[in-house]
Amino acid sequence: MAVIRIRVPITTLKSPIFKPKLLHLNKSSLKISSNPFKLSISSSFRPQKPLNRTSQSRSDDNFPLSNPSLDQIKPYVQSEWKPILKGWLCSVISVYCVSKIVPKVGNFSLVLNKMGEKGLIMKEGLILGGLVLVRLVANYWQQAFLWEAALNSAYKIRVYVFERVLKRDLGFFEGGSGVSAGDIAYRITSEASDVADTVYALLNTIVPSALQLTAMANQMLAVSPVLSLISAMIIPCISLVIVYFGERLRKVSRKAQYSVARLSTYLNEVLPSVFFVKASNAELCESARFKRLAHSDLSEHLRKKRMKALIPQIVQAIAVGVLLILFVASLLVSKGSFDGSAMVSFVTSLCLLIEPVQGVGKAYNELKQGEPAIERLFALTAFTPQVIEKPNAVDIGSVTGDVKFCNVSFRYGDNMPLVLNKLNLHVKPGETVALIGPSGGGKTTLTKLLLRLYDPLCGSVFIDNNDIQSIRMESLRGHVGLVSQDIVNLIRSIHGINVSKNVPIYPTATQTPTAPPRVTSFQGFISLGHHLFTDRGTCGQTRRDSDCGTRGRKRRDNDCGTPGRKRQVRSTYRVYDQILFSGTVAENIGYRDLLSGIHMEKVEHAARTANADEFIRTLSEGYETNIGPRGSILSGGQKQRLAIARAIYQNSSILIMDEATSALDSKSELLVRQAVERLMENHTVLVIAHRLETIQMADRVVLLENGKLEEVSPTYLMGNNNHCGSLITSEIAL
Numbered sequence: 001m002a003v004i005r006i007r008v009p010i011t012t013l014k015s016p017i018f019k020p021k022l023l024h025l026n027k028s029s030l031k032i033s034s035n036p037f038k039l040s041i042s043s044s045f046r047p048q049k050p051l052n053r054t055s056q057s058r059s060d061d062n063f064p065l066s067n068p069s070l071d072q073i074k075p076y077v078q079s080e081w082k083p084i085l086k087g088w089l090c091s092v093i094s095v096y097c098v099s100k101i102v103p104k105v106g107n108f109s110l111v112l113n114k115m116g117e118k119g120l121i122m123k124e125g126l127i128l129g130g131l132v133l134v135r136l137v138a139n140y141w142q143q144a145f146l147w148e149a150a151l152n153s154a155y156k157i158r159v160y161v162f163e164r165v166l167k168r169d170l171g172f173f174e175g176g177s178g179v180s181a182g183d184i185a186y187r188i189t190s191e192a193s194d195v196a197d198t199v200y201a202l203l204n205t206i207v208p209s210a211l212q213l214t215a216m217a218n219q220m221l222a223v224s225p226v227l228s229l230i231s232a233m234i235i236p237c238i239s240l241v242i243v244y245f246g247e248r249l250r251k252v253s254r255k256a257q258y259s260v261a262r263l264s265t266y267l268n269e270v271l272p273s274v275f276f277v278k279a280s281n282a283e284l285c286e287s288a289r290f291k292r293l294a295h296s297d298l299s300e301h302l303r304k305k306r307m308k309a310l311i312p313q314i315v316q317a318i319a320v321g322v323l324l325i326l327f328v329a330s331l332l333v334s335k336g337s338f339d340g341s342a343m344v345s346f347v348t349s350l351c352l353l354i355e356p357v358q359g360v361g362k363a364y365n366e367l368k369q370g371e372p373a374i375e376r377l378f379a380l381t382a383f384t385p386q387v388i389e390k391p392n393a394v395d396i397g398s399v400t401g402d403v404k405f406c407n408v409s410f411r412y413g414d415n416m417p418l419v420l421n422k423l424n425l426h427v428k429p430g431e432t433v434a435l436i437g438p439s440g441g442g443k444t445t446l447t448k449l450l451l452r453l454y455d456p457l458c459g460s461v462f463i464d465n466n467d468i469q470s471i472r473m474e475s476l477r478g479h480v481g482l483v484s485q486d487i488v489n490l491i492r493s494i495h496g497i498n499v500s501k502n503v504p505i506y507p508t509a510t511q512t513p514t515a516p517p518r519v520t521s522f523q524g525f526i527s528l529g530h531h532l533f534t535d536r537g538t539c540g541q542t543r544r545d546s547d548c549g550t551r552g553r554k555r556r557d558n559d560c561g562t563p564g565r566k567r568q569v570r571s572t573y574r575v576y577d578q579i580l581f582s583g584t585v586a587e588n589i590g591y592r593d594l595l596s597g598i599h600m601e602k603v604e605h606a607a608r609t610a611n612a613d614e615f616i617r618t619l620s621e622g623y624e625t626n627i628g629p630r631g632s633i634l635s636g637g638q639k640q641r642l643a644i645a646r647a648i649y650q651n652s653s654i655l656i657m658d659e660a661t662s663a664l665d666s667k668s669e670l671l672v673r674q675a676v677e678r679l680m681e682n683h684t685v686l687v688i689a690h691r692l693e694t695i696q697m698a699d700r701v702v703l704l705e706n707g708k709l710e711e712v713s714p715t716y717l718m719g720n721n722n723h724c725g726s727l728i729t730s731e732i733a734l
């Protein structure tokens with residue numbers, strides 16, 4: 001059977017600026033693969049008017065008229081038509097002035113010879129001075145407007161790309177794409193700046209350079225080699241100016257670099273935490289924070305570019321001034337024997353001709369540098385989501401916290417082994433269930449399915465008897481709170497690499513041959529290395545029964561219905577290392593309400609309940625203290641209490657806790673333990689447990705191994721010949 005694969009990038013379709021009216025496929029975009037049974041059509045949606053006949057046929061012949069990179073940025077550049085138009089108008093004025101200045105400068109010496117006609121000299125001098133001034137001002141505004149257009153385009157592209165990146169599935173951030181968080185950050189910061197340079201260079205070349213080049217070509221007919229020596233005399237003067245303004249430019253540039261660094265730091269922080277951002281429905285909020293930083297970067301860069309535009313104008317003004325002085329001086333010295341007119345005309349024309357020629361060369365270089373940046377940036381926005389919200393998905397109001405996993409199977413890729421295999425689990429409202437199992441056993445995966453960060457291969461997850469696939473994602477994640485361990489640990493644990501000094505409870509999971517886990521370091525932070533991840537295709541929607549094995553088989557484990565036992569030991573402590581962001585204490589606790597407005601009373605109440613209020617009040621600015629990247633100014637125990645306060649503030653009916661592995665001193669442990677106990681009250685809790693005390697705290701304990709769940713008893717845990725035995729040993733050893 002013939003396979004027809006139609007791949008349609010939605011980059012431009014989703015553009016915030018243009019809504020496509022017509023979709024175009026042209027012959028060149030239709031590629032027939034060497035496999036006769038596979039027809040692959042890769043097409044770009046064209047957001048603008050359809051091409052006219054001529055350009056379309058040229059494009060069909062692979063005529064390099066349309067550049068795919070430029071097509072992608074075109075809508076954003078076109079949306080800046082106002083500053084572009086203003087910039088080009090200024091360039092017309094500038095070139096008009098220059099075409100008048102050059103002959104006037106040449107003729108001025110003749111006028112000066114008529115010493116008796118002071119009025120004429122004055123008039124010609126004023127006209128010339130006026131033209132020069134208008135030219136300088138027009139030139140400055142031309143560049144300022146064009147930079148404004150270029151930087152605004154880059155800003156819009158950045159915001160669009162970032163919003164699209166936040167919408168990508170979790171799998172993309174977990175190494176499935178081969179794109180690390182650092183790479184994403186670099187593309188959105190540095191490479192978007194390259195795009196701005198490219199846009200500016202092109203805008204500045206299309207009209208201004210072309211106009212000036214044409215005008216100056218006419219003025220260069222009379223060239224005198226002798227006068228070249230005189231032009232060399234202005235170099236020291238210009239050098240002094242360049243040194244002075246260069247220093248100022250350096251300061252402005254440094255500020256601009258800092259703003260890029262801030263942006264990059266933010267991205268490096270938020271992208272690895274996207275698990276938590278998604279779980280907290282915080283995409284909009286993060287988008288707003290990003291916009292603020294990106295806008296500050298826009299302002300700093302605009303200042304820098306304006307300064308860069310100003311320097312050449314001042315240099316030119318000095319050059320003209322020095323030449324005039326030289327001209328007058330040589331006239332006085334030679335008493336009329338020197339042809340000053342030729343000198344001035346030559347140098348002026350030369351200076352003004354060099355400029356556009358340089359511009360064309362620079363524009364070409366910028367374009368060549370910018371093309372890969374544009375491609376890489378927009379590559380981030382082209383994807384087909386695997387986890388799709390149904391159009392008829394509903395919001396659920398309050399929930400009791402009844403959670404069921406029914407016959408759930410899951411694997412990360414088509415060629416990968418099942419992580420969960422026909423798994424059943426019923427957590428009753430208010431119950432605490434501890435999940436234990438070997439590293440890589442699938443505990444974290446189970447919680448990802450509950451948050452719908454992935455869809456199961458088959459089977460279903462229910463909350464209060466509602467299939468979570470029929471619930472709007474924002475509503476679902478509003479009811480499921482995540483108290484996760486630190487993201488660096490989380491990423492490592494996903495790959496079965498234990499980083500903790502005290503929790504080698506289970507042997508590291510045997511790695512699958514198709515997915516060799518690897519952790520690489522890139523520019524100072526941990527990212528996932530090349531992790532072979534194959535697309536699950538339509539698995540989330542069209543379930544493959546063959547993968548689910550014996551569908552009618554008797555259910556194991558709890559059969560989605562085993563009643564929970566009464567709560568056990570409460571007098572134990574847990575440690576939870578948390579994901580915190582740069583920002584104030586209040587912003588971190590009220591994270592879920594950052595956009596709609598934080599309720600300070602609720603924040604303080606949550607902090608008091610989590611035993612955090614006391615230490616917060618000792619901070620320099622109390623709840624308004626900035627806690628630094630990842631809460632760097634706080635101790636481990638303070639971070640944990642802050643994160644527990646955040647979970648209390650969120651007040652979700654269902655809590656997922658991923659126990660962290662760091663140890664605390666006994667006083668901190670006591671405070672954290674109390675906070676966790678309060679947090680667990682009246683919540684359905686699914687806790688990924690690494691320690692015996694956590695297990696003792698739970699109503700029930702389930703062992704997840706080889707994709708299967710099995711309920712275990714404390715007696716089983718105390719046994720010597722199983723994994724849990726090593727847990728006890730490990731705890732006692734501590």
Ligand SMILES: Nc1ncnc2c1ncn2[C@@H]1O[C@H](COP(=O)(O)OP(=O)(O)OP(=O)(O)O)[C@@H](O)[C@H]1O
Pocket residue numbers: 171174175176412419437438439440441442443444445446492493494495496497509511512515517531533
């Ligand atoms: N994004 C991913 N892509 C591919 N494989 C993955 C991904 N995330 C996890 N895995 C694999 O799935 C399996 C289960 O991982 P999971 O993180 O759920 O285990 P875990 O029980 O939580 O481990 P730990 O106790 O170490 O945190 C592991 O073999 C892991 O390598």
